[in-house]
Amino acid sequence: MTNGAASAETPVQVEHCDLCIVGAGITGINALFVASRYMSPSQKVILLDRRDRSGGMWVDTYDYVRLHQPHGLFTAGNIRWTLGRDRSYLATKDEVLAHFDHCLEVAKQRVRVDPYFGWALESHHETGGIVRLHCTSSDGRLMVVEAKRLIKAGGFGVVPNDPLQISSSRVVSVSPDCCDMRGDRMRSSDTPVWIVGGGKTAMDTAHALITEYPGREVNLVAGSGTFFSSRDRLFPAGGRRWWSGRLTSGIFTELGRRFDGTNETEVATWLRTAYGTWLTPTTGNFLLGILSESENETIAAGLNDVIMDHVVDAVDRNGDTDLVFRSGSTKTIQPGSWIVNCTGYILRHDLPYEPYVSDSGAVVSVQPRSATHHLTSYMGYFLTHLLFLDKLGEIPLYELDAAALKKKSNAALPYTLGSLTMHNLSLIADSVPNKVLLDCGLDLDHWYPLPRRMIGTTRFLLTHRRERAHLRQTLDTVRERFDIRCGPLPRGATVGS
Template structure:
């Protein structure tokens, strides 16, 4: 098999939201005669959005789901302020649009269906080995590699279930409103109370009113209340709490030891949830209307952990983590809506390699709460040569999730708060002003400015307390959490 050898000035692996933000920033530091290569193993741009379940919608306002500050072309933009939730095809179109805009001033070659298999760094040069869709090897050398595997979301398989008397399906391969499950009227059991579980319940309840839809919700998940975080229309002038303000309130109550108490406060002040109890928060957003519709449409909600369905006498039995069992109607559908993000098998990698040529954007060395923000800010830090000397903290979010799901959102938000403050002293102000990911942009400029003034006047004081909180998390959970260890 032939090997193609190539070189470029910047190589970015991953064309999801993280990779597109890295590309947006890299394009600002490269001239037209320099070459950027963008690689993804998927067949089109968009990362997880290429193959997520078809009824998925953004749960946040779409203008702030972008690369850098690229504006959407969606007609619904005219509807800006009313809270339209973009669909999967609209999101994928926006990824294409972002590439078109970036290409107006940068030379970008895109290699889709191409998997990076390995990378090695020596003397300021990185050598990547990739496998193209037709099975050929491609070797690329570059002085800068950005590995933007980000959340690395992959479709979920159906749950493995011992009983043959029920159907086990995954929403990624089985549209709730079409095909066999849509044609059947047998009960559905949605397993998982997070964003996918809620979308699935909502899709089923809306498309088939009267069908028995049940939820196994674990300890329950709560969501940021969209009506309060993103009030519609003119109400943006006087009502709602900007996400930066609610986040700051939440963090001011958290000291690294009291996630349950601080989480309860945040849920009651800013959350919404459709189940009887709700402990976890995974940065999801939901409206009160959705929450009410789901709560009203569900037949049974089980606050327990799903284990299996086994054949019982008479009818199949669902086994729960608590040891309880409950009968299930034969022919029921079991839909796997358990989590996609922060999977345990993701290997650790520092956010910057010892040689300084490889930036890695992924949650094992998280520097922000979301990979899009990490890619945007850390790519600026890379190109400005600031990563070697700035004490940016990394947080192993996968490890924290394993040790405490309740502390996870706090860990992510506090590391973002700390690093934003550190980077504010290092990066030009324009980097902050041009960050179109900032969801406070939902609000009128005057209110945004008030939020910015609050940040500028308080961030150094808050940085000290954020550092104490992160250090407490590190000691308490024996976590990788702190500045990168010096290399010798």
């Protein structure tokens, strides 16, 4: 470390490294895992995050959150969990955070990692083959990091939700992130609860309330409703792993074949019928969430009222307290009712556009404005491989402005992400050693025994080139139809082209 000086009074710490990763969530930890496979023990990685530990959004998301998928499938690279639970177990928040600690320790065995938690990247620029990052700490210190390469792993920028702003003084407005449904505050009350939202957080919240307080009035205002992938069908338990269920890669392949960029309603109906579970009368949204049939049944049986509308406010008038909905209708509710903000976290805040790789190839950016896969975790894993293999400039990966598409068509978003993932995986498969595909522990196919997986992988390797033209056509159609960024980086903007 050396000391520079921004002014006579402000000492600026200066650090040098071979790679700086900004973001220590599952994306950044996957980037670290991959980088550690290419770097030598004497090289140095700086891992920087404004949160005060690794884990990303898992650090401050609501306490009763659990993984959607069986725990072994949420990891960095091929790092195994040390939990010792049944393979179908859904890890709790604390267990997920403990696994982050473990992954960090594993990476540290291969490369030097200097964590800077409580530090935020404010800006960066490239000069003379070096990336200079300007960073500030939560207690006001300044630091410049000079890195040969930078991976920005900010993901979807998930932050805890505040309670909804409500006019009524006779309701209690909370969010799951500031009020644990199983905590003393909720337990000491017996008034009705109105959950606002229809996604996974709403389901977790309903499930927590219904199972903790049998008989309590729990209601759901579910917007246009949603469906979930059925966990039982995606991940059949016990011996059924050998003969039932379908590999996720097979489902994605079929989804890619069916979606043509215009027929999202038809594809949603197929997916919902074949693999879905749901409890709302309409299912206008699908956000890749996973729910078990038993959770679905418990929630459906325990809910008092399900309203398909959007809450705008709750107001006190003429001695009553009314929920006011976007449609203009109202619903009188009991004074003292709880209103729980479960309106979601993903793609809610505007993030600036950045290409997934800078012109020089030294900066990789993983965020939804230039998505290359359906989940940021996959992007962290595959883009880092391509970075270290010097392939990022060669391969015409499609990037999708997922935030723009969400604004224009929530309905088309998940299927476009599916086509994008399969298109880019096809290009990547042709450019990396097979081991890169096999070591991706995020791959939900890993649920199945090796022989079934090998059949799936072989089928993918034999057919993916044939599928690519249709996938590209679908993505081009989405671009034209919605007038959004969806295509390869412009020639000249990519590395080495």
